[in-house]
Amino acid sequence: MDKEIKKSISKDEIKEFEQLKFEGSIYCINSDKDLIKYLPIIKKIKILGFDTETKPNFVKGEANQNKVSLLQLASSEEAFLVRLQNISMKKELFQVLGNKRIKKIGLAIRDDLKALRKLKDFTPNNFVDLQEYVDQFGIEDKSLRKITAIVLNMRLSKAQRLSNWENEELQESQKIYAATDAWVCVKIYNKLRLKI
Helix, strand or coil, X not given: CCCCCCCCCCHXXXXXXXXXXXXCEEEEECCHHHHHHHHHHHXXXXXXXXXXXXXXXXXXXXXXXXXXXXXXXXXXXXXXXXXXXXXXXXXXXXXXXXXXXCEEEECCHHHHHHXXXXXXXXXXXXXXXXXXXXXXXXXXXXXXXXXXXXXXXXXXXXXXXXCCCCCCCCCHHHHHHHHHHHHHHXXXXXXXXXXX
């Protein structure tokens, strides 16, 4: 029998856990040609982890905010990192985010969706926000790092969060970080789903 799910967890407890890292296949989508290749594969996945990354800006105010740079979609085995500044086929890409048959799992998704809709308007469908989903399990901590620790007993690194997501080439550490952030949402959702 599974042990009781904790309501919260301390930073010291998290430090004791092994670091979680996505070890599946990572596909970097750098062009419309890449998107045409991978979009049929993405459309067949029933549950996708979802996240975005934006180049950090240390100047306050909405006018100074950068556009979202990267869209991450992941299954249990594959992660697709879409370099949005290189993609003109946003309508075709965002049809995935509006598809009612594909469940998208993310965390604090409202701001991500708002940023994406500034690039090309679409109607989001079938999204699950883990911050709300974990309420039914009594989990009070709402950060992805803490939810990961509570549900999976693993430590999620946030070391690359403030890196430059608009670099011409993403570093391997950025790719792994970005893939892990989307993939872990599916992993958490699937584990909790078994407890309902």
